Amino acid sequence: MVLIDRIGQWFDRRLQLAAPIREAAEHPVPRNTASWFYVFGSAALTVFMLQLVTGILLALIYVPSASEAWNSLQALNHDVTLGWFIRALHGWGSNFMVAIVLIHMVQVFLFGAYKFPRELTWIIGVFLLLMTLGMAFSGQVLRFDQDAYWGLGIGASIASRVPIVGPIIVKLMLGGPIIAGATLSRFFALHVFVIPGMLIGFVCLHLLMVLKLGINEWPMPGRLVKRATYTSEYHELTKRNGAPFVPYAVWKDLFFAAFILIAVAACALYFGPFGPTGRPDPTIIQTVPKPDYFFLWLYGLLSYLPPAMETPALLIGPVVVIAFLVLLPFLSGEGEKSWRRRPIAVMTVLLVAIVLGTLTHLAGYTPWSPHMNAWSGDPVPDKSLHGSTALQRQGALVFQAKQCRNCHSLGENGGQRGPALDSVAVRLTQDQLIRQVIQGGGNMPAYGKNLSPAETTALVAFLETLHPAGQAPARDASRDVVLSDAQEKHPGTQP
């Protein structure tokens, strides 16, 4: 023991770090901040450390070359001992990191921690969020598979829409005219050097400011922040009702950090690594690219925006959101901190969460995408085959063979791009069906050029059978009148 003490003293005489570290660790924090609500920042830091370590471990094997990356990922998954587990830890760590950073941000927002004097801490936090998302996207690119390849194409398509400089941005982003070797190399540089370097720097600043300015006190409804008096009030609070951070508050951080690490490891063990999916070979077009979990909401948004809104929304939306987040502490730097007296703040968080959650949920089953194999794979419902005429059966064949099923479902099977057709005969008369099939419209292509009159007749005969048992198909009343009129006149005209 004496020896260890003496070695410690030898180092500290030269480093002189023990005193400042002890001071930082034991700095007084308001007692009520030793709360389970205050553990997300340290949890994000913990996962970031995990990402650094597992990232370095992966870099021991991974080859950042468009021709070799996919093979090296296969080697990691199948040949290298526990390579799959390290990949899984890194992949799940990334999901957890984005989630925890977002939760941390919501907590900080609802607790008013961005107000005076912690404005800059918040702004740096906004940049940390953007860098975390940048890491998530560039990480998906490094998993150089079909999703990564086409994901890059989507990124390039979005970037190309920037007025005037769009094409320049695309070439700089791809490192050349197409998605190829240079693209992967530069995303590797971003993911491994540039963004992590900035992240480490900004995390240090973020932490330094938390230490210098003190952790945000638990917000009390009615206790307003005023620039003139806040600092002295905070010092008074920590003096009157404070406790040293270590060990008073730190144990909750430690427990939660360990819990999060266990959760990441459990997900990694149980679910395994992400991909890689198919080879990044652009000649294989039988692929349905999908972004990683945290960009699914964007995938959904891009499907639902009206075409004319898309470019403005894509280019102006992020600028507005980031500007709002950065300006937030200047817009409401003083006043009420407690969420109990900030209904608009709470509603905003709820609204954003519901929108993102809904879009993510929708992107899970992509009702906007045609089912590319429904026409050849999904069975015609039994009831459409029993007791149907030859013409109607022929129509059912046309319905499958012309890929109608790719966008329209029958009996829960098939695409959801267009409306389900189980009761279409109730909604549309025969004439309306013919018109819709031939001319399209309402986001449906026109099939006039691709259906012969016989096929159209058969198809419409089939569609007219699609109505629930107790409901009669729609009829054009005037047509009945015309027909009966004709029948009445018909015998009379005959000599």
Next chain:
Amino acid sequence: MSNENLVSRRGFFMKMGILFNGLVAAALTVPIVGYLLSSLTRGRANGYLSWVPVGSVSEFPEGETRLATFRNPYVTPTDGKTVDTACWVRRVAGEEFQVFAVNCAHLGCPVRWFPQSGLFMCPCHGGAYYRDGSRASGPPERGLFEYPYKVKDGVVTIQAGELPTPGSPTAYLLGKKPPCAGGNDLVSIQGSLRASSETNPSLGKKKSWS
């Protein structure tokens, strides 16, 4: 007096030192920026575009649309399979062709051709195009990107080399304007106009972003 001189002398040298470093930094900035922008400057002379073959005319039956592949004209040693590119070749009649990029004009996902219904469908956000590449439905604002083509000695060649994206100048070139002065190219434009108006006059217009 000597003290004051000494301080100002040191101050002078410090300023000179900062200036010197500034000059060196500025001088180094030129090659660094040049290196960073190399992907722009390399393609500036005549662009990345050049003519590449996609197959002989006989490989493409009249009236049908087939998937063809070509090797991107600009290749670096680590590109692997990524320089092999797919395109949809439609032989309208005789030597009249349409060559479409597989990339959806919405966000670049690979579209698939369904000969039975005569539609290209995109698996991502559900864009659909008619056989002549014009927009049928979904989020795309325009028809498929079309490569300029030439038929020479029975071989179909296309002008390619850049990823077609909605905002790129080549997308404008590929989708609307006559790409180069030349008989075949003119035929291809006329052909596409005729085909689009015969499929659906209202949707046949091709819009461009730029």
